Amino acid sequence: MLRLPVSKLKDGMVLGQSLFNTAGGSYLVKGQPVTIDYIRKLRQIGIQSVTVTSMDPAYKLPPPPDVIEEKTRINAISTVYNTFQSIEENGTLDTTALQRVTDSIVFDLFENRNNLVQLTDIRAHDAYTFAHSVNVAVLSAMMGMLCHMPRDEISLITLGGLLHDLGKVDVSSDILTKNRGLSDREFKIMKKHPLDGSRRILNVSDLPKKSILATIAAQHHEHIDGSGYPNRITGNEMHRYAKITAIADVYDALTSERPYKKAYMPNIAYNIMHNISKGQFDQDLLDTFFNNVALYPEGAVLKTTFGFAVVKESKFGRTTTPIIILFADTNGKLLNERSVIDLYETPNGAKSIQVVPTGNELYHFIHELGVDPSYYLEEERKKDAAAGIKSSGVTTAPHVKLS
Incomplete structure (x- = not known):
């Protein structure tokens, strides 16, 4: 894409x-x-x-499949929206509706477990909190599944993701939708939402296992190295579900557009969370998470040491080394013959990726090239279909010990 x-x-x-x-x-x-x-x-x-999916409207390439169905995502966002309204107005939650959405998300994840996480949704700025809560729930559930949690635990962490930002009902919309960075005073207010959310969850009378859900809300901004908030606890003190939710929360925030920042591509989020934010996350869980996230989404254009390529496919556990279709040399000159390269099978394959052009840079490159790279992706898919080859994503996930 x-x-x-x-x-x-x-x-x-x-x-x-x-x-x-x-x-x-x-x-x-x-x-x-x-x-x-x-x-x-x-x-x-x-x-x-x-x-x-392409710059040329003539190529009607379908987007990669999602890990949950579109109707499930839409219903989940609507339910979270209603949940925030209800908790703000009368302190109650529709636990039946929340459980129904939770069950749908978990069901879809198991049905679509061969799909990697590609790019998620985009949202109107005033819808950020609700769509973000759904994405955190989905990504947390996915991690629970990859860690071979029992299904009831996956459901619990999914519900925790849906409710993790509930404390934002106590934050003014002016702060939540501000089109630039927060002032020190505003950030101080924002940092109260984990404990406010935890308190509101504990006050709901008919919510099963609310103490665990309240802990997820209270700790989702804590860090393994003790640099988080509100209580600056360390990894040994964090609940394992909160460690998972913290990863999902930051990843979705980084890859989402906000009024004051652009959306980062998944590979940039990967670099930030592994390098710039090193020490903040449980490393085993972080590795597990990115094993199932397409760092280079299908159809993305890459500049590599071999030349320019379009991503054909990513596989579970090999997301830093996708399968690419090389179509131009390092100077941007079209090759007479394209070649398919599996970077996983290539020495220093991950290091061969130099740039993922986006925005105006990508637009002008394709415009000057004169050919939409999506054409090459479409042609390779046709070849695979004729040969009876089916693209594959996730293979059996390794067991990860949760600490």
């Missing part, structure tokens, strides 16, 4: 991500072609960039 500025979208391009509004309704559904009216709407609500 290609991340482009909204200003470069054209009528007919196929959207690679869904766009959700506050109550879970979708402005745009992934896989559908955008129209001039929708492009105008994106500008009006302040969305800066989106992903499309």
Whole structure:
């Protein structure tokens, strides 16, 4: 998939991500072609960039499959929205609706366990908290599944993800939707939401295992090295579910667009969480998480030491070394013959990836190239289909010990 500025979208391009509004309704559904009216709407609500499956509207490539179904995601966002409204107005939760959504997410994850996490959704800025809560729930559940947790524990950590930011009902919308970084005073207010959320969860009378859910909410901003908040506890003191939720929370925040920052590509989030934020996360869990996240989404253009390529496929446990289709040399000159390279089988394959062009840089590169790289992806898929080859994602996940 290609991340482009909204200003470069054209009528007919196929959207690679869904766009959700506050109550879970979708402005745009992934896989559908955008129209001039929708492009105008994106500008009006302040969305800066989106992903499309190709720059040439003639190539109607479908987006990669998600780990949960679209209807499940939409229903989950709507349920979280209603949950926040209910807890703010009368301190109650519709536990039946929350459990129904939890069950749907877990069911979908098991049904789609051969799918890697690609890019998630985009959201109107006032819908961030609700869609973010759903993504944290999905990513946390995925990690629970990869760690071979019992299904009831996976359900519990999923519900914990849905409720982890419940304390934000006590934070003003002016702070939550601010279009620039928070002041020291505002950040001090924001840092109260983990404990506020924990308190609100404990006050719900009919919520099963609420003490664990309250702990997830209270600790999801804590760090293994003690540098987090609100209580600066260390890894030995953190609940194992909170360690998982903390990873999911930061990853989704990094890869989401906010009014004051762009959305990072998954490979950049990987570098930040492994290097810049080193010591903040449980390393075994972090490795497990990124084993199942496509750092280079299908259809992404890469600049490598071999030349320019488009990502054909990523496999479980090999996400730093995708299978690529090399189509141009290092100077951007089209090759007479394309070649498919499995970077996992290539010495120093991960280090061969130099840049993942996005935005205006990507747009101008493809424009000057004169050929949409998605064409090569489509041609390879046709070859595979003719040969009876099916792309595969996740293989059997290794067991990870939770500390």
